[in-house]
Amino acid sequence: MQKAIQAIIDEVPKGCIFDSHFVINELIKRFSDEYFEFVGKFATNSPNVTLTAHGQIGQEINKHDVINDNYFFPLTTIRIPVCHNL
Numbered sequence: 001m002q003k004a005i006q007a008i009i010d011e012v013p014k015g016c017i018f019d020s021h022f023v024i025n026e027l028i029k030r031f032s033d034e035y036f037e038f039v040g041k042f043a044t045n046s047p048n049v050t051l052t053a054h055g056q057i058g059q060e061i062n063k064h065d066v067i068n069d070n071y072f073f074p075l076t077t078i079r080i081p082v083c084h085n086l
Contacts, residue, residue: 001038001060004031009064020058027057 008026012018027035039053046052 001027001034001057002063004034005057005060006064007031009061020054020061023061024054024057 004027005023008023008030012022024035038057039049042049042053042056
């Protein structure tokens with residue numbers, strides 16, 4: 001999962017704003033095996049598997065050094081990278 005997340009983050013252009021929804025969407029589209037394996041770990045421990053797993057994915061994203069080049073907003077409503085000269 002960490003490598004998949006890093007691959008997605010690395011492709012976000014420098015200076016762009018993105019959130020965990022964008023990363024999750026890309027995980028589902030491009031790294032579905034890793035995504036479903038990760039989400040499956042929460043299937044027996046939580047009544048709301050998706051919410052729990054997506055919250056944990058947000059925590060995994062936070063482990064990456066994204067602050068220097070991009071602006072990461074965990075679990076907000078930005079669905080695609082938004083690029084601005086900030």
